[in-house]
Amino acid sequence: MSNVIHRLAALGVALMLAMPVTAAWAQPAEALRVEYQQWQIGRDGVRQQMDYAETLYREENALWVEREIPEAAERQHDQHAHGGLGHKHADVIGAPLWIRRDDQGGLDVKLVDRHEKRLIDIAPPYYGNVGFDGHWAESWALADPRALAAMQPASIDEQGRETYQLDRGDQRITLVWDPKGRYAVSITAQGKQGLSGRTLRATPLAAPASMPWQGLADYRDRDYSDLLD
Amino acid sequence: MKMLKMAGLALAVALAGCGGDSDNDNDVAPPAATSKKNVLFFLGDGMGITTLTAMRIYQAGEAGSITIDRLPESAFVRTYSEDGQVTDSAPSMAAYMTGVKMKNEVISMSTGTNAYAPDGSQYVDADGNTTCEQGNGTPVATLLEKMKARGYATGVVTTTRVTHATPATTYAHLCNRNGENTIAAQMVPGGEGYNEALGDGIDVVLGGGRRHFLPNDDGGRRTDGRDLIAEMQDAGYQYASSTSELMDVADEDRVLGIFTSSDMSYELDRVAQQEPSLEEMTGKAIDMLHARDSGFFLMVEGGRIDHALHASNAKRALTDGIAFDNAIAAALEKMEDIDPGLENTLIVVTADHDHTLVINGYAERTGATSEDHAGVLGLVKNYANGPNKGEPRTDVDGNPYTILGFGNGPNRPDSRVALNETTTAGNDYLQEATIQLSSETHGGGDVYLGATGMGADAFHGVIDNTEVFEKITAILDLE
Numbered sequence: 087m088s089n090v091i092h093r094l095a096a097l098g099v100a101l102m103l104a105m106p107v108t109a110a111w112a113q114p115a116e117a118l119r120v121e122y123q124q125w126q127i128g129r130d131g132v133r134q135q136m137d138y139a140e141t142l143y144r145e146e147n148a149l150w151v152e153r154e155i156p157e158a159a160e161r162q163h164d165q166h167a168h169g170g171l172g173h174k175h176a177d178v179i180g181a182p183l184w185i186r187r188d189d190q191g192g193l194d195v196k197l198v199d200r201h202e203k204r205l206i207d208i209a210p211p212y213y214g215n216v217g218f219d220g221h222w223a224e225s226w227a228l229a230d231p232r233a234l235a236a237m238q239p240a241s242i243d244e245q246g247r248e249t250y251q252l253d254r255g256d257q258r259i260t261l262v263w264d265p266k267g268r269y270a271v272s273i274t275a276q277g278k279q280g281l282s283g284r285t286l287r288a289t290p291l292a293a294p295a296s297m298p299w300q301g302l303a304d305y306r307d308r309d310y311s312d313l314l315d
Numbered sequence: 316m317k318m319l320k321m322a323g324l325a326l327a328v329a330l331a332g333c334g335g336d337s338d339n340d341n342d343v344a345p346p347a348a349t350s351k352k353n354v355l356f357f358l359g360d361g362m363g364i365t366t367l368t369a370m371r372i373y374q375a376g377e378a379g380s381i382t383i384d385r386l387p388e389s390a391f392v393r394t395y396s397e398d399g400q401v402t403d404s405a406p407s408m409a410a411y412m413t414g415v416k417m418k419n420e421v422i423s424m425s426t427g428t429n430a431y432a433p434d435g436s437q438y439v440d441a442d443g444n445t446t447c448e449q450g451n452g453t454p455v456a457t458l459l460e461k462m463k464a465r466g467y468a469t470g471v472v473t474t475t476r477v478t479h480a481t482p483a484t485t486y487a488h489l490c491n492r493n494g495e496n497t498i499a500a501q502m503v504p505g506g507e508g509y510n511e512a513l514g515d516g517i518d519v520v521l522g523g524g525r526r527h528f529l530p531n532d533d534g535g536r537r538t539d540g541r542d543l544i545a546e547m548q549d550a551g552y553q554y555a556s557s558t559s560e561l562m563d564v565a566d567e568d569r570v571l572g573i574f575t576s577s578d579m580s581y582e583l584d585r586v587a588q589q590e591p592s593l594e595e596m597t598g599k600a601i602d603m604l605h606a607r608d609s610g611f612f613l614m615v616e617g618g619r620i621d622h623a624l625h626a627s628n629a630k631r632a633l634t635d636g637i638a639f640d641n642a643i644a645a646a647l648e649k650m651e652d653i654d655p656g657l658e659n660t661l662i663v664v665t666a667d668h669d670h671t672l673v674i675n676g677y678a679e680r681t682g683a684t685s686e687d688h689a690g691v692l693g694l695v696k697n698y699a700n701g702p703n704k705g706e707p708r709t710d711v712d713g714n715p716y717t718i719l720g721f722g723n724g725p726n727r728p729d730s731r732v733a734l735n736e737t738t739t740a741g742n743d744y745l746q747e748a749t750i751q752l753s754s755e756t757h758g759g760g761d762v763y764l765g766a767t768g769m770g771a772d773a774f775h776g777v778i779d780n781t782e783v784f785e786k787i788t789a790i791l792d793l794e
Binding site for chain 2: 130215309
């Protein structure tokens with residue numbers, strides 16, 4: 087979970103566009119690879135950059151967000167002790183997030199701990215602790231499509247992808263929307279002074295044979311507060 | 316299950332005064348209290364001194380006072396455990412309740428008891444059942460047990476699960492705090508695994524944690540099929556699962572009030588009809604315990620101050636802290652009515668350990684927080700006269716930073732960004748941390764203790780947490 091704030095920070099690009107949830111869907115892309123990048127040049131002239139990627143699995147009312155973790159880092163993680171109930175400071179770094187939406191728009195958020203075979207229920211006060219901002223549409227589609235109306239349409243390419251722009255404060259935001267796949271292909275937010283920027287790029291993946299939330303029947307239900315002492 | 320039975324038996328042997336039988340029907344009248352003294356022990360979980368200061372500023376401004384500030388006697392308390400410079404809630408509260416230093420995660424057992432096996436695994440299974448081995452320590456008597464044995468009424472009130480470490484140390488004994496199914500069973504008079512040292516049982520138990528009282532096929536986590544709520548009812552307890560049900564319980568009855576499956580909600584999220592406030596629970600507990608006319612011991616825990624701090628969510632920590640302070644204020648008022656001048660009533664307020672919360676400099680005074688004023692939840696702003704007075708101070712890259720921060724926690728961005736007070740005063744904002752951890756840890760600073768009433772002037776200077784127990788037992792002449 088150590089990088090949960092990264093997830094939030096990058097999604098902040100989408101949040102800047104946030105508007106209330108939404109709308110009827112059809113035939114969405116079932117799986118996406120999303121690359122995030124954020125950079126900043128400090129007063130000392132040092133450029134700091136952060137990159138990571140996640141895979142999104144999507145159904146109409148279900149979303150699975152899983153960080154790409156290099157095998158070596160995964161091995162290092164496996165070497166950590168996992169003891170018993172693990173009530174405190176349990177190591178769930180990089181654990182997938184499984185979010186479901188009911189007919190009333192209510193959300194059920196679970197952290198999937200594969201090591202301990204636990205589904206950790208995340209109550210709303212703890213959304214921030216697992217890198218979820220509470221916004222379904224922005225998480226599912228990477229941008230709320232209703233926010234597009236507030237942006238300036240710029241162009242449409244041969245594949246039907248729509249480009250929108252918005253100037254907000256010191257930032258220029260450029261968003262490319264795929265109406266067929268129903269996701270933001272890219273979002274770029276760049277400071278006009280060239281001192282900071284964030285980008286998000288999504289690429290569709292082949293639909294998986296089965297969704298990752300299948301096969302969790304033998305997982306134990308746990309609460310996030312179990313991880314606090 | 317065999318191990319469970321053995322553990323329960325060991326407790327009974329160690330603590331039963333006169334051959335208690337776990338199958339008895341509890342028809343033995345408790346001894347009469349020698350005098351009608353009262354002890355109210357308020358524990359703000361994780362409420363370190365910085366948290367206290369932030370609570371004061373949040374609620375009343377820098378120069379204001381909250382109830383805890385007004386307690387006339389005070390001391391600073393060392394909180395280290397047998398094996399930890401930084402303690403967890405189990406041995407720290409157990410030190411207050413038993414006068415014994417024990418290792419982290421141990422619930423009211425002798426010094427030397429191990430919570431972890433030599434291979435590093437915990438003595439608990441994945442369902443919350445103990446796997447403690449016989450011979451791994453012995454139970455040590457608690458303040459609640461000692462007062463119960465002398466005929467006092469007893470009560471335990473918390474906003475966490477009633478089986479969580481802090482409340483558990485008052486009535487249970489276990490080598491590892493995570494065995495919460497086992498801890499719950501120790502509370503049920505006449506049931507298997509009952510702690511016979513509780514006599515006919517605790518009179519008032521209020522908090523969360525239904526899941527450790529119900530079988531797993533009925534929404535709980537118990538793997539032994541027992542319904543401990545039904546067993547408590549069979550033992551003569553009224554059961555309350557909502558605010559109105561609690562308030563409807565007759566003061567002369569005994570009550571098990573469990574309002575949530577796990578912990579109770581943070582004060583910021585609480586639905587009043589479903590869950591009583593800590594102030595309401597404390598008031599009802601005092602009414603019920605006082606109705607017994609035998610003097611009483613009551614432990615009240617503001618338990619989720621700690622959880623919000625672990626999440627590095629200062630707003631929920633401070634609002635739960637103020638809810639705790641309100642409970643103290645209500646108790647003081649009620650006890651002054653019952654016992655004017657508190658001549659026979661000792662009220663102690665303290666914390667079990669610190670957290671890593673810090674107050675960054677150099678902020679101008681903010682005053683109290685209100686709906687449209689972030690106060691201590693806001694940004695550090697210049698105090699000095701000049702064109703920048705009242706403007707946010709910035710870090711080396713020119714970004715503002717918050718007044719409150721943490722030594723460690725989940726929010727450590729690789730590159731800091733411009734913050735505003737709408738964000739930082741939001742309910743879900745997580746203050747930034749120096750070291751990135753998945754959840755924030757306890758801190759190692761001393762904690763504050765405030766006291767008033769009978770014998771309160773015994774508390775002064777810098778004392779060890781075990782001395783708190785010694786002082787209270789001396790004041791009550793329990794030894």
